[in-house]
Amino acid sequence: MTNPSILYRGGVLHCPADPRATALLVSDGRIAWLGAAGDAPRADVVVELDGALVTPAFVDAHVHATDTGLVLSGLDLSSVRSAGGLLDAVAVFAAGLPGDAVVLGHGWDDSTWSVPRLPDAAELGRAAGGRRVYLSQASMHSALVSQALLAACPEAAGVPGYDGSGWLRRDAHHVVRAVARGSVTRAQRVAAQRLALEHAASLGVAAVHECGGPEISDEDDFTGLLALSGAGVPEVYGFWGELSGAARARELGAVGAGGDLFADGALGSRTAHVSRPYLDGDGCGHGYVSAEQVRDHLVDCAAHGMQGGFHAIGDAAISTVLDGFAAAAAELGTDRVRAARHRVEHAEIMSKRLIAGFVEFGVVASMQPAFDRLWGGAGRMYEARLGLERSLASNPWGSMHSVGVALAFGSDSPVTPVDPWGSVRAAVAHHSPAQRMSVRAAFAAHTRGGWRAVRRDDEGVLALGAPATFAVWETPAGVQGGLPVLQAADPEVRGADDPTPLPVCRRTVLRGEVIYGEGVS
Structure with a gap:
């Protein structure tokens, strides 16, 4: 049975190909018509936008x-501002859990x-009433854990990053994280995943790139x-x-063998x-x-027709990754490496030389x-x-x-909240x-950019024949040039604490299906 056609009319459309468009028709998951509302064709269902922005x-x-x-x-420990505040938060949260539960927290x-x-570790244990405690730092690359959890992971004591105080980094952190995450039941995991996706949809997000791997999740979590x-x-x-692991990535249903494949850790840790x-x-x-491992990984990706990529934050790590790209290009040819659209996640500490390497090898910067x-x-x-100087030069997306x-x-x-308009304003x-x-x-x-990063080049636009994937927004600060006003008129109050209200999502549509919001009044 053919899905009903839906006409969205009376809005402001972010449609550079037709800046005067105020309506669009959705049919069978695609945009079947765009133009002025007065010229719109008949449809089975009509949605009045009442001046809302569609992007x-x-x-x-x-x-x-x-x-x-x-x-x-x-x-959520992101608002904690002291050791005492953290312990108080743990105590309150743990009091509502069974005695054998693991206290999982994040964001300090x-x-x-x-x-x-x-x-x-002793203080954490007392605050949690003797329970096992795992509290990941904001970067997710280190954690504070209690004595009970350390005792449950004796193998962590012999690997890099272990500290008897309970602050674990590097390999020791990966060991303990796996044990802590093992306390999450399948039902809890599924509920958490659905909650995260529904939350993203409520913010106008129609697709996400999940970065999994054996050091941060497990295969059941990923495939689920x-x-x-x-x-x-x-x-x-x-x-x-x-x-x-390109072959294994393909077997698991991944689009790429990369993401959080760690070339280094995080600045916070x-x-x-x-x-x-x-x-x-x-x-x-x-x-x-090593550069040789990077080369071999990219060659393996080429053999299986997969995207590759690495998590690399520091300039030394990114340099190693690009040395591996150069070695892979020497074996495969630069054109083949470029065509794969391999990725580097984060790319925070860059230089002109490293940026030139991204251009040369067609690397996508996530x-x-x-x-x-x-x-x-x-x-x-x-700065700390x-x-x-290096702080201001970090995250050089403009360059x-x-x-x-x-x-x-x-x-x-x-690590940071899903907040797409906040991210646009930050950029x-x-x-x-x-x-x-x-x-x-x-x-x-x-x-x-997110669609192109998964090699879906026809997506992410409002255009005739394109997938009907869009969001409808209230824009309390107004619209300028087909996009919301995100910054205050006064340059003195712009920046991280800009008071300009961000757009509010009223509806998110994925290939014609409403995944957030029903009525638009």
Whole structure:
């Protein structure tokens, strides 16, 4: 049976090909007509937009759905500002759990604390009434754990990153994380995944890129999420991060063998691999792969027709990855490497040489504008780790966009919340004026850029014959040039704390199906 045709009329459409369009017709999941509402054809159903803005729906190019859902329904520590506040939050949350439960929390960020003292494993255990406790840092690359959880993971004591105080990083963190996540039942996991996808849909997101892998999730978690894709929720495009694991990634249903395939760690945990030492800690972080491993992984991806990619934040890690790209290109040919649209996640600490490497090898940069909004600029975490000059030079999406690097924006949720218009505004308001983008360019990176990053080039636009994937918005600050006004008129109040109200999603449509919001009045 053919689905009914639906006419959306009386809106403001972000449609550069026809800027005067005020209506669109959806038929069989595609846009069958665009134009002025007065010229619209007949339809089975008519939806009155009442002046609302219609844009292509967002794509979040880097998420962790299960963790996002667990944070949305569990212990969110992002507002904690001291060790005492963290312990109080743990105590309140743990009091409502069974005695044998694991307390799972996320989001503490000691760079925002006036006294950056971390509670130790004994304090966490007392606060949780003896329960096992796992609290991931905002970057998700380290965690605070209780004595009971340390005791349940004796194998962690012999690997890099272990600390008896309960602050675990590197390999020790991966060991303990797997045990803590093992406490989540299948029913809890499915509920968390669906909650995360429904939340994304409520924010105008119609597709997400899930970054899984053996170090951060398991195969059941990954395939279970893919099974939910598009079933009344956003579509899920999975990346499985396992070295030379392209065949396994394909078997699991992934579109790529990359995502969180770690070349290094994170700035928040001082494990990102940087070329100059951290100012507030010893050393330059840690590199987890060699150029030869990168080469072999990309060659393996080519043999299986898969996208590859790596998580790389520090400039030393990105340099290693690009050396591997060069070695792969020497074996496969540069054109073949470019055609694969391999990705690098985050790409925070760059240089002109590294940006040139992205251009040469056609690397897609999957970036998160909220990182600069939260941690960039003077007086914030990047300055503490790197110094102000390197902080302002981080996350250089403006420089990358200007020379043609393909950008795909996302959140890395739950590292930062799913917040697409907030991310667009963050890209427009980078702490360094040299790295700022236009609203139009940032919006494209968060919509069409996400589709192109999974090689779906006909998506992310309102155009005749294109998939009917769009969002309907209230725009309290108004519309300018077919996009919402996101910044205050006064330059003095722009930036991370800009008071301009962001658009509110009224409806999200995926290939003609409403996945969020029913009536539009």
